[in-house]
Amino acid sequence: MTDQSKTDNPLSSSVVTEQTRLRNARISLLAPGMLTIICIGIMPLSIVLVYSFLQPGDFGGVSWVMSFDAYVQLLFERDIFDETLSFTTDYLEIFFRSVSLGLFTTVTCLLVGFPTAYFIATQPPARRNAWLFLITIPFWTNLLIRTYAMLLILRDQGMINLTLIEIGLIERAIPMLYTDFAVCLGLVYAYLPFMVLPIYASLEKLDFRLVEASYDLYATRFKVLQRIIIPLAKPGIAAGCILVMIPSLGAYITPALLGGGKSLMIGNLIELQFGQARNWPFGSAIALVLMVLVMLSLMAYLRSGASKGAPGHG
Amino acid sequence: MSDRTATIAIDIRETSKIYGRDRTTGVVALDQVSLAIDDNEFFTLLGPSGCGKTTLLRLIAGFEQPTQGEILLFGEHLEGLPPHKRPVNTVFQHYALFPHMTVAQNISFGLEMLGMGDAQIATTVKEVLGLVQMEHLADRKTDQLSGGQQQRVALARALAPRPKVLLLDEPLSALDFKLRKEMQVELKRLQTETGITFIFVTHDQEEALTMSDRVAVMRDGLILQVGDPREIYDRPARRFVADFIGDINILRGKVLSREGQQAQVQLNAGHHGKAGLPIDASNLANEVSVAIRPEQLSFVDSVDNAQLSGTVQQISYFGSGFDYHINIPSGETIMLRLANRSSEHRSYAVGDQAHISIGDGAMQILAD
Numbered sequence: 114m115t116d117q118s119k120t121d122n123p124l125s126s127s128v129v130t131e132q133t134r135l136r137n138a139r140i141s142l143l144a145p146g147m148l149t150i151i152c153i154g155i156m157p158l159s160i161v162l163v164y165s166f167l168q169p170g171d172f173g174g175v176s177w178v179m180s181f182d183a184y185v186q187l188l189f190e191r192d193i194f195d196e197t198l199s200f201t202t203d204y205l206e207i208f209f210r211s212v213s214l215g216l217f218t219t220v221t222c223l224l225v226g227f228p229t230a231y232f233i234a235t236q237p238p239a240r241r242n243a244w245l246f247l248i249t250i251p252f253w254t255n256l257l258i259r260t261y262a263m264l265l266i267l268r269d270q271g272m273i274n275l276t277l278i279e280i281g282l283i284e285r286a287i288p289m290l291y292t293d294f295a296v297c298l299g300l301v302y303a304y305l306p307f308m309v310l311p312i313y314a315s316l317e318k319l320d321f322r323l324v325e326a327s328y329d330l331y332a333t334r335f336k337v338l339q340r341i342i343i344p345l346a347k348p349g350i351a352a353g354c355i356l357v358m359i360p361s362l363g364a365y366i367t368p369a370l371l372g373g374g375k376s377l378m379i380g381n382l383i384e385l386q387f388g389q390a391r392n393w394p395f396g397s398a399i400a401l402v403l404m405v406l407v408m409l410s411l412m413a414y415l416r417s418g419a420s421k422g423a424p425g426h427g
Numbered sequence: 428m429s430d431r432t433a434t435i436a437i438d439i440r441e442t443s444k445i446y447g448r449d450r451t452t453g454v455v456a457l458d459q460v461s462l463a464i465d466d467n468e469f470f471t472l473l474g475p476s477g478c479g480k481t482t483l484l485r486l487i488a489g490f491e492q493p494t495q496g497e498i499l500l501f502g503e504h505l506e507g508l509p510p511h512k513r514p515v516n517t518v519f520q521h522y523a524l525f526p527h528m529t530v531a532q533n534i535s536f537g538l539e540m541l542g543m544g545d546a547q548i549a550t551t552v553k554e555v556l557g558l559v560q561m562e563h564l565a566d567r568k569t570d571q572l573s574g575g576q577q578q579r580v581a582l583a584r585a586l587a588p589r590p591k592v593l594l595l596d597e598p599l600s601a602l603d604f605k606l607r608k609e610m611q612v613e614l615k616r617l618q619t620e621t622g623i624t625f626i627f628v629t630h631d632q633e634e635a636l637t638m639s640d641r642v643a644v645m646r647d648g649l650i651l652q653v654g655d656p657r658e659i660y661d662r663p664a665r666r667f668v669a670d671f672i673g674d675i676n677i678l679r680g681k682v683l684s685r686e687g688q689q690a691q692v693q694l695n696a697g698h699h700g701k702a703g704l705p706i707d708a709s710n711l712a713n714e715v716s717v718a719i720r721p722e723q724l725s726f727v728d729s730v731d732n733a734q735l736s737g738t739v740q741q742i743s744y745f746g747s748g749f750d751y752h753i754n755i756p757s758g759e760t761i762m763l764r765l766a767n768r769s770s771e772h773r774s775y776a777v778g779d780q781a782h783i784s785i786g787d788g789a790m791q792i793l794a795d
Binding site: 320323326328329331333341344 | 488490509510511512515516517519521523524525526527536537540541584585588
């Protein structure tokens with residue numbers, strides 16, 4: 114017995130030191146990544162969270178007094194004279210407009226992006242990269258510049274109106290700039306590649322022998338699309354929709370330039386609070402509410418996907 | 428087996444398929460092939476890869492259009508009909524099961540597309556699942572199945588709509604040896620039970636011989652020989668057919684005289700005797716190839732009863748028998764196959780002198 118314990122001890126202690134060595138190595142290797150995530154992800158978010166529960170400072174910034182005013186302000190208006198609260202839909206309308214414009218943008222991107230992705234995925238492999246390259250070209254130019262270019266196309270003396278007047282189709286310029294249409298067009302233009310690329314990625318992996326098999330089993334072209342191609346491309350479609358919907362909800366430049374500040378979107382509202390309105394807590398509260406809404410809808414989506422059983426391995 | 432006066436299920440008339448612009452610059456996958464496949468027949472297209480057998484199958488299914496010629500299904504022209512309008516189903520080489528559907532959903536897909544009612548679909552799916560012995564796995568996702576089970580689902584899916592012709596594109600090639608053997612028996616049983624015409628594509632000569640009523644041997648877009656398995660094995664028409672199917676000895680010889688279906692041949696190795704003539708013997712040269720199956724040869728004790736003699740060069744054992752490779756005086760090597768039965772077996776060692784007898788009717792002249 115004693116003999117055995119003698120031989121056991123050095124062995125187990127060497128295992129322990131080996132384990133601590135491994136753990137230290139793991140921690141030091143993970144450290145840079147963790148530090149980055151904390152600095153650029155968690156810390157700014159915590160600041161926003163804390164600020165949303167404070168009171169606005171007189172000249173911007175915050176005064177360190179705990180308050181729920183920022184959240185109350187989203188739904189209620191405080192009377193200037195007697196401080197009574199009355200329900201207001203002003204901000205809800207802005208939320209609603211942003212969400213519906215975001216949805217419209219996403220659907221338009223999907224309707225344009227899916228056929229585009231399908232077209233690229235069915236090209237010979239050598240040509241696919243060339244097409245993908247073309248899709249990504251707009252990214253090389255700054256979004257602001259591209260949005261200004263869109264402005265030049267859409268305005269009353271812009272390309273579209275001048276051409277239509279020139280060929281005599283219309284007599285007076287159609288006002289297109291500073292409308293929801295212009296904002297939506299701008300958003301679709303800006304975010305279309307985010308729809309095309311993930312859908313392409315899942316269509317490219319699609320086994321086209323399955324398409325052949327379904328033709329063989331009496332499916333028409335439409336049925337093949339509905340029953341085989343779209344269900345199998347669903348992960349890509351979902352990723353594309355998320356990637357388009359989320360940035361369009363918070364879009365700032367496009368609605369500011371193409372919407373002309375006439376119709377406020379959430380992004381502009383937040384910017385306004387941090388700028389002219391000097392109400393940082395309210396801006397923080399709006400940003401957090403938007404984030405929570407997005408997170409809740411994503412979780413709902415994931416849960417519905419999990420209960421149905423995730424399609425395929427793609 | 429098959430009745431030659433039966434209705435013709437698939438009639439292929441001088442059909443060619445050329446990939447590319449024309450015959451000289453493109454690839455000729457099928458070269459003016461004509462073939463009639465009977466109703467209720469298990470018909471096999473056999474050949475090495477690139478021989479055009481899969482192309483022919485795809486032409487029948489409608490995935491490709493012929494460059495020339497026409498294909499008739501029970502007397503009706505298939506030209507211009509897309510795959511979903513042809514009463515023909517395919518079992519694909521890699522099954523192509525829909526990964527986002529269960530086994531039952533895979534099988535009901537074709538039935539739904541045909542507009543069958545829900546109740547009828549349910550009974551048909553159940554019936555077909557029973558046919559392939561997969562009832563217990565109806566609600567599984569297809570990626571949870573083994574290769575053999577996937578194979579059965581693919582079969583069930585293609586059989587469920589009761590196609591007039593079932594096309595099978597090397598369906599057994601992805602299975603391991605034992606499972607392949609089982610499925611061969613299974614396929615033959617399914618064909619007999621359903622009475623559907625099966626057109627089976629394979630490069631495996633053993634598969635072709637075990638299951639088929641008739642076999643067409645193909646090479647370079649041409650059909651070299653069509654016949655029942657015995658005909659193909661015992662009376663190969665061409666050197667390629669003989670070589671491709673089973674093991675065979677090919678010896679050189681001269682035709683001395685002809686008499687009907689047979690000829691007197693003088694082998695370069697010495698022996699002369701009767702040999703079968705190929706079906707088309709019209710432009711046969713004087714110098715010919717003579718084929719002898721290794722199992723038609725046997726050892727004899729005395730030189731008087733022997734037709735050939737030589738030295739044992741190599742012996743290979745494969746469980747159910749032995750292959751003896753014997754050098755004969757003409758410089759050729761001949762293979763003799765002995766079944767592993769103790770009563771018949773007389774052991775020879777490498778270097779021994781051996782006397783060989785050629786069985787009656789074992790020699791077959793081949794057209795090159």
